[in-house]
Amino acid sequence: MQKRISILGATGSIGRSTLDIVAAFPERFRVVALSAAQDSAGLAELALKFRPNLVAIADASKAEDLKARLHGSAIEVVSGPSAAIDAARVEADFTMAAIVGFAGLAPTLEAVKSGRSIGLANKECLVAAGELFMATARQHGAHILPVDSEHNAAFQLLMGVSPEAIKTLTLTASGGPFHAFTAQQLETVTAEQAVRHPIWSMGQKISVDSATLMNKGLELIEAHHLFAIAPDQLDVIVHPQSVVHAMLSLNDGSVLSHQAPPDMRGPIAFCMGWPDRLAPDIPKLNFTELGKLEFFQPDRKKFRCLALAEAAMQAGAMAPTILNAANEVAVAAFLSQSIGFLQIAEIVEASLDHWAGNVEFSAVPTTLAEIIALDEMFRAYASDILAKKA
Ligand code: NAD
Ligand code: MG
Numbered sequence: 001m002q003k004r005i006s007i008l009g010a011t012g013s014i015g016r017s018t019l020d021i022v023a024a025f026p027e028r029f030r031v032v033a034l035s036a037a038q039d040s041a042g043l044a045e046l047a048l049k050f051r052p053n054l055v056a057i058a059d060a061s062k063a064e065d066l067k068a069r070l071h072g073s074a075i076e077v078v079s080g081p082s083a084a085i086d087a088a089r090v091e092a093d094f095t096m097a098a099i100v101g102f103a104g105l106a107p108t109l110e111a112v113k114s115g116r117s118i119g120l121a122n123k124e125c126l127v128a129a130g131e132l133f134m135a136t137a138r139q140h141g142a143h144i145l146p147v148d149s150e151h152n153a154a155f156q157l158l159m160g161v162s163p164e165a166i167k168t169l170t171l172t173a174s175g176g177p178f179h180a181f182t183a184q185q186l187e188t189v190t191a192e193q194a195v196r197h198p199i200w201s202m203g204q205k206i207s208v209d210s211a212t213l214m215n216k217g218l219e220l221i222e223a224h225h226l227f228a229i230a231p232d233q234l235d236v237i238v239h240p241q242s243v244v245h246a247m248l249s250l251n252d253g254s255v256l257s258h259q260a261p262p263d264m265r266g267p268i269a270f271c272m273g274w275p276d277r278l279a280p281d282i283p284k285l286n287f288t289e290l291g292k293l294e295f296f297q298p299d300r301k302k303f304r305c306l307a308l309a310e311a312a313m314q315a316g317a318m319a320p321t322i323l324n325a326a327n328e329v330a331v332a333a334f335l336s337q338s339i340g341f342l343q344i345a346e347i348v349e350a351s352l353d354h355w356a357g358n359v360e361f362s363a364v365p366t367t368l369a370e371i372i373a374l375d376e377m378f379r380a381y382a383s384d385i386l387a388k389k390a
Contacts, residue, residue, distance in 0.1 A: 002027070002028060002029060002030045003028060003029050003030070003093040003094050003272070004030055004031075004032045004091065004092040004093045004094070005018075005022060005029050005030065005031050005032065005092060005093070005094050005095075005096065005272070006031070006032050006033035006034070006035075006052075006087055006088065006090055006092040006094075006095045006096070006111070007019070007031070007033070007034050007035065007095070007096045007098060008035045008084050008087060008088060008095060008096065008097050008098060008099045008104065008107050008108065008111070008122075009035065009036065009037075009096075009097070009098035009099035009100065009104065009121075009122070010034035010035060010036055010043065010046055010098070011036040011037075011039045011042040011043055011046065012036075012098055012099075012100065012203050013201065013202050013203050013264070014096065014098035014121040014147065014203075014264065014268065015034075015036075015096065015098045016046075017264050017265050017268050018096045018098065018119070018268050018272070019031070019046060019049075019050060020265060021265060021268055021269050021272055021278070021280060022050065022272075023050075024280060024281065025278060028273075028278075029272065031050040031051065031052045032052050032053050032054070032090050032091070032092050033052050033053065033054045033055070033056065033087040033088075033090040033092065034046055034047055034050070034052050034054075034055050034056070034087070035055070035056035035057070035058070035083060035084045035087040035099070035107070036055075036056075036057055036058070037057075037058045037059060037099075037103075038057065038058065038059035038062050039062075040057060040059075040062040040063075040065040040066040040069065041065075041069065043055055043057060043066060044066055044069035044070055047070060047073070047075050048069075048070070048073065051073075051075070052075060053075065053076060053090060054075065054076040054077075054078060054086070054087060054090050055070070055075055055076070055077055055078075055087075056077075056078045056079070056083035056084055056086055056087035057077070057078075057079045057083055058079070058080070058081060058083055058084060058103075059079070060079045060080040060081075062079070063077060063079035063080075066079070084099060084103075084104075084106075084107035085106060085107050085110045087107065088107045088108070088110035088111040088114075089110060089114075091114075092111075092114075092116055093116055093117065094116060094117045094118070094119065094271075094272060095108075095111040095116060095117075095118050095119070096119040096121065096147070096268075096271075096272075097111065097118055097119065097120050097121055097122045097125065097147075098119075098121040098122060098147075099122055100122065100124070100203050100205050100206065101122075101124050101205060101328050102124050102128050102324060102325065102328060102375055104122035104124060104125055105122075105124070105125050105128060105129055105133075105368070105371075105372075106368065106372075108120070108122055108125050108133075109125075109129075109132075109133065109136055109368060111142075112133070112136050112137050112140060112142045112144075113136060113140050113142075114140070114142070115140040115141045115142050116142060117142065117143040117145060117271075117274065118137075118142055118143070118144050118145065119145050119147045119268065119271035119272060120144050120145065120146055120147055120148075120226075121147040121148065123148055123218050123219060123222045124218070124324055124328075126221065126222045126225045126226065127218050127221045127222060127320050127321075127323070127324045128320065128321045128324045128325070128371060128375060129321070129368070129371045130221065130222075130224070130225035130320065131225070131366070132366065132367070132368065132371065133225065134225050134226075143274075144226065145270070145271035145274050146222075146226055146267075146271070147264075147267050147268055147271055148219060148222060148267070149245050149260075149262070149264065149266075149267050150171040150172060150219055150223070150245050150246045151171075151219065151222060151223055151226055151227075151246075152245070152266075152267035152270055152271070153245035153246035153258035153260070153267075154169055154171070154223060154226075154227060154245075154246040154248065154258075155226075155227075156258055156270070157246060157247075157248040157256045157257070157258050158227060158248065161248065161250070161256070163228070164251075165250050165251055165252070166229065166233065166248065166249075166250060166251070167233065167249040167250060167251050168233050168234070168235050168248075168249045169223060169227065169229050169233060169234055169235070169246065169247075169248055169249075170234075170235040170236065170237050170246065170247040170248075170249065171216060171219050171220065171223060171234070171235070171236055171237075171245075171246055172236075172237055172238070172239040172242065172244050172245055172246065172247070172295075173210075173213060173215075173216040173236055173237070173238050173239065173298060174197070174198065174199045174200070174210065174238075174239070174240055174242045174262075175213075175238040175239075175240050175296070175298075176194075176197065176198075176210040176211040176212075176213065176215075177193060177194060177196055177197055177198055177210075177211055178193075178194075178211055178341075179238065179240060181302075183301075183302050186302065186341055186342055187340060187341070187342055188340070188341075189211075189341045190337075191208070191334055191335045191336075191337060194207060194208050194211040194334070194341065195207040195208065195211075195335075197210055197211075198240070199240075199242045199262045200242070200262060200264070204335055205328070205331055205332075205335075208331045208334060208335065208344075209305075209327070209331065211341070212303060212305040212306075212341070212344055212345065213298060213303035213305055213306040214305035214306070214308075214309060214327055214331075214344070214348075216236050216298070216306055216309075217305055217306045217307075217308065217309020217310060217312075217313075217323075218309060218324070218327075220234050220236065220309060220310060220313055221309065221312070221313045221320050224313060231310075231313045231314050234313075236298050236306065237295050237296070237297070237298070238295065238296040238297070238298050239293065239294065239295050239296075240294055240296075241290060241292075241293050241294065242262040243259050243260070243261070243262065243285065243290060243293060244257050244258070244259050244293060245258050245259070245260060246258050259285060260282075260285065261282055261283060261285055263282050265280050265282060266280065266282050304345035304349070305327070305344065305345050305348060308323060308345060308348050308349055308352065309323055311352070312352060315356075317364045318355060318361060318364055318365065318374055319352060319355065319356075321365070321371060321374050321375060321378070322351050322352055322355050322374070322378045323348060323351075323352060324375070325351070325374075325375045325376075325378040325379045325382065326347055326348045326350075326351035326352070326378055326379075326381070326382040327344070327348050328379070329347065329379050329382035329383055329386065330343065330344040330347040330348060330382060330386075331344060333347075333386050338386065338390065339386065339389065343389070347382050347385050347386065348382075350382075350385055351378055351381055351382050351385075354381055355378075
């Protein structure tokens with residue numbers, strides 16, 4: 001039986017790697033829906049190769065171009081703000097949730113509601129709406145399979161370990177391109193430098209998050225919700241080689257760790273094949289060639305985004321939703337060269353302070369509509385700070 005696959009965010013880094021796995025195992029997978037934000041040419045090319053029933057493009061002004069490119073193919077085209085939700089509604093056995101940012105929340109939740117298996121790459125879903133997301137998955141019996149390499153590693157480590165046996169779960173961080181930079185050097189780093197990651201080739205937003213270490217903070221919150229592990233049992237360690245992805249310390253002194261080459265096709269294939277194990281074309285790790293594996297404490301003074309995310313995780317309530325909204329606005333501003341690298345943390349911190357010091361924010365949002373409203377309110381707040389800085 002072929003698994004029917006839909007991909008939300010098909011034209012991105014994770015989306016394309018997912019299609020690499022489809023292409024490698026054509027007998028196992030069939031693509032039924034693909035979505036993208038605005039790259040009509042890229043989406044059309046993928047659609048003509050993989051022949052889904054439906055393609056969805058968020059930018060309605062690109063719909064005509066997409067239709068023209070697919071003329072005569074019998075592939076249905078939908079467009080506009082709810083197009084990704086339409087793609088999520090197409091009947092499938094597995095959805096890869098690979099839209100970047102808060103924009104992925106509503107379509108991914110729609111896929112979760114079908115009760116199918118979800119390969120979850122979009123970590124912002126769990127940061128902005130962790131309780132709602134996991135409760136919806138439980139209610140509809142959807143398996144959430146983590147694509148993020150550290151969480152995929154943890155998922156594998158946790159198989160067969162009872163929750164009472166766990167002391168801590170440690171996620172590794174590569175340290176990003178600025179690991180060895182001084183605080184002074186960080187003042188002048190550019191967006192171009194930030195997106196040039198030493199190990200992983202990824203979308204722009206997550207590359208900047210990796211450079212600020214916000215990515216690892218988002219991942220702690222992601223792990224907290226995925227595995228129901230308490231914040232004080234979660235930890236981060238810098239490991240520049242990115243070979244060890246997660247470590248599970250148990251109460252009996254054992255430490256289980258997961259190693260794999262830093263290649264996202266590994267975790268992606270794990271999720272797509274689950275519960276079977278596929279054999280994607282990934283070279284075997286050669287430890288003697290690697291020679292050494294290094295581990296460092298992260299520097300939370302230099303990379304303040306990590307400390308801010310940890311504080312937001314501890315605070316719970318609305319804090320992670322606000323952290324995420326402010327970070328998305330700040331990262332976009334950094335990428336468009338409106339602010340410097342260190343101002344990303346400043347904007348996130350000011351947004352969290354605004355929340356903490358304001359009694360009007362006492363009711364924790366629980367529904368999708370309430371979470372969207374909170375996200376919008378704090379995007380506006382962060383944009384105001386930006387406007388004042390300009
Ligand atoms: P990317 O920027 O390469 O791709 C993002 C995709 O989302 C594109 O297809 C884009 O068209 C689509 N998209 C963006 N905004 C949209 C919108 N408003 N509506 C509909 N579609 C939209 O990003 P990526 O690197 O593939 O990352 C995707 C997600 O996976 C992120 O949440 C990221 O944190 C997570 N992730 C990525 C990696 C990686 O190696 N790239 C690893 C772990 C987790
Ligand atoms: Mg990761």
